[in-house]
Amino acid sequence: MPVAEHVLRHAAGSPSRVALRGPLGSLTYGELAWRVQGGARYLKGRGTLAAIALEDPIELLVAVLAADLAGVTPLVGDHAWSPERWARITAAAGADLRVREPLPYVPGAPLVAEPRPGDRAWACFTSGSTGRPRAVVRSRASWTHSFPYLDELAGIGADDVVLVPGPLVSSLYAFAAVHTLAAGATALVPGGRPAAALLRAATAVHVVPHRLAELLEQAPGLRTAVVGGAALSRQARDRAGRAGVRVLSYYGATELSFVACDADGGGMRPFPGVEIEVRAEPGRRLGEVWARSPWLADGYLGGAAGPLRRDGEGWTTVGDLAEPYRAGQVLRVRGRGDGAIQTGGATVVPEDVEAVLRKVPGVGDIVVIGSPHPSLGSVVTAVVEGASPPPRALLEAVARGGLDVAQRPRRWYAVPALPRTGSGKPARGLVADRLAGGDPEIRRLA
Numbered sequence: 001m002p003v004a005e006h007v008l009r010h011a012a013g014s015p016s017r018v019a020l021r022g023p024l025g026s027l028t029y030g031e032l033a034w035r036v037q038g039g040a041r042y043l044k045g046r047g048t049l050a051a052i053a054l055e056d057p058i059e060l061l062v063a064v065l066a067a068d069l070a071g072v073t074p075l076v077g078d079h080a081w082s083p084e085r086w087a088r089i090t091a092a093a094g095a096d097l098r099v100r101e102p103l104p105y106v107p108g109a110p111l112v113a114e115p116r117p118g119d120r121a122w123a124c125f126t127s128g129s130t131g132r133p134r135a136v137v138r139s140r141a142s143w144t145h146s147f148p149y150l151d152e153l154a155g156i157g158a159d160d161v162v163l164v165p166g167p168l169v170s171s172l173y174a175f176a177a178v179h180t181l182a183a184g185a186t187a188l189v190p191g192g193r194p195a196a197a198l199l200r201a202a203t204a205v206h207v208v209p210h211r212l213a214e215l216l217e218q219a220p221g222l223r224t225a226v227v228g229g230a231a232l233s234r235q236a237r238d239r240a241g242r243a244g245v246r247v248l249s250y251y252g253a254t255e256l257s258f259v260a261c262d263a264d265g266g267g268m269r270p271f272p273g274v275e276i277e278v279r280a281e282p283g284r285r286l287g288e289v290w291a292r293s294p295w296l297a298d299g300y301l302g303g304a305a306g307p308l309r310r311d312g313e314g315w316t317t318v319g320d321l322a323e324p325y326r327a328g329q330v331l332r333v334r335g336r337g338d339g340a341i342q343t344g345g346a347t348v349v350p351e352d353v354e355a356v357l358r359k360v361p362g363v364g365d366i367v368v369i370g371s372p373h374p375s376l377g378s379v380v381t382a383v384v385e386g387a388s389p390p391p392r393a394l395l396e397a398v399a400r401g402g403l404d405v406a407q408r409p410r411r412w413y414a415v416p417a418l419p420r421t422g423s424g425k426p427a428r429g430l431v432a433d434r435l436a437g438g439d440p441e442i443r444r445l446a
Contacts, residue, residue, distance in 0.1 A: 002121065002144075003065060004036055004065045004066070006182040007019070007182075011032065014029055015030030016030065017158075019186060019187065020032060020057075020187050021198065023195075039062055039070075040070040042105075044070040046072070050067045050075065050098070051090040052067070052099040054099065057168055061178075062102070063103050075090070075123040077125065089133055092301075119140050120138070120139060123138070123301060124136055124169070124174055134300050134301075135302065137298050138298055139298060141294070142297065143178070143295075144182065147179055150179060150248075153263050154246070156183055156185065156204050157183060157184075158184035161185065161221075162176065162185050162202070163198065163215070164187055166207075170422040176206035200221060201221065204223065204225070209232045209233070209249075210364075216240060223244065225247050225248070227250070232247070233355070237249070241265075247263075248261060250262070250271065256295070259291050259331075268331040274292070277289075278322045278331075285324075286322065286323060288322075289317060289333065292313075292315045307319045333351075334349045334352060335351040339428060341369070343378050343380060353380060353399075357384075360395055361390060364387075365385040368383075368409065371435070380407060381411040381435070382411070384445070385426075391445075412444070413442050413444055413445060
């Protein structure tokens, strides 16, 4: 069922319930349904793939839902892209309709969603940390049929007020917003840093790990946190538990959607409907994570190249690495294969190093990369985020106690704030580029 039809049903049953609250106002389900119907009538017959980039998150969601109802595949872009970049990226994706202004309301008879060939109903951009956006397209069912499983695991329902504190160009936050509306709950979409009033109203949140701690302090009414995008530390989960917040963390990717989740702190296990294999080459400790499930994306628009690979038997990977795995065990993901550091004949997985050093008091977050070295190939290099980072001596002492010799950083830097992807993850590639380019904000730790 289209998400737009969920919205129309909620509007029929509870028209005065608030559906969306954003930086410029709010819409009830009745008002949202009225706007979606009028926008859908405007879009119908104008194209098949609508690239949508609107600064106001409420107007953006109105346009996305209107496209969903009109039989047009919505592709959410970044309103901050320059006109030249916007035109280039959307043309490469094959968009035949571009929405840069709020949709006009066109009166007329109510529309009913029609099935479309292949059910290709959702598209979003992914860039990881490389800064090269690719448009990922998926069937409507690959998102919406997972909603009931997420409802059960996270306990999110119509009575919740769900904070979506990130840009909707990110698939993590776009999914959060449409899932909230499908559930009949209220979505808080601040479009930037949430105002205090929105934070106080939130009972649930979709968030990346590095922002969980601050939201625990700022949103006293939270009872549920859905955490995706990177590994969640035991300390962060325990802190949420002490605050009375139920945590569902998960591992996935834009191309794979949900792969594994941890609802109780016992470790990542397959999300409902997902089969997992870890395929390692002979002699290698780590292998690639392959998934087979109903939640996989169809691929990239416009024939774009990307990490998504298939084996012809329904299995798909994006190249993430994990420790050996068998059914019934915990999945331990160790990052993307192409991010591994080769140093003096050893292979170092950055996430292994980051997991140890992230526990040091004063480390806001950390990125580990490989820096060129004339004889070793690369050396492990740590870039610490924080206004007042801990002294190098303390960091090295922790590294000696928790890391093998090859894993210990030889170069240490600090930066006030790490660059991040749209979903909030540290942008490893941009950190490496800035370091190589001599960015003055990155200073060496003595």
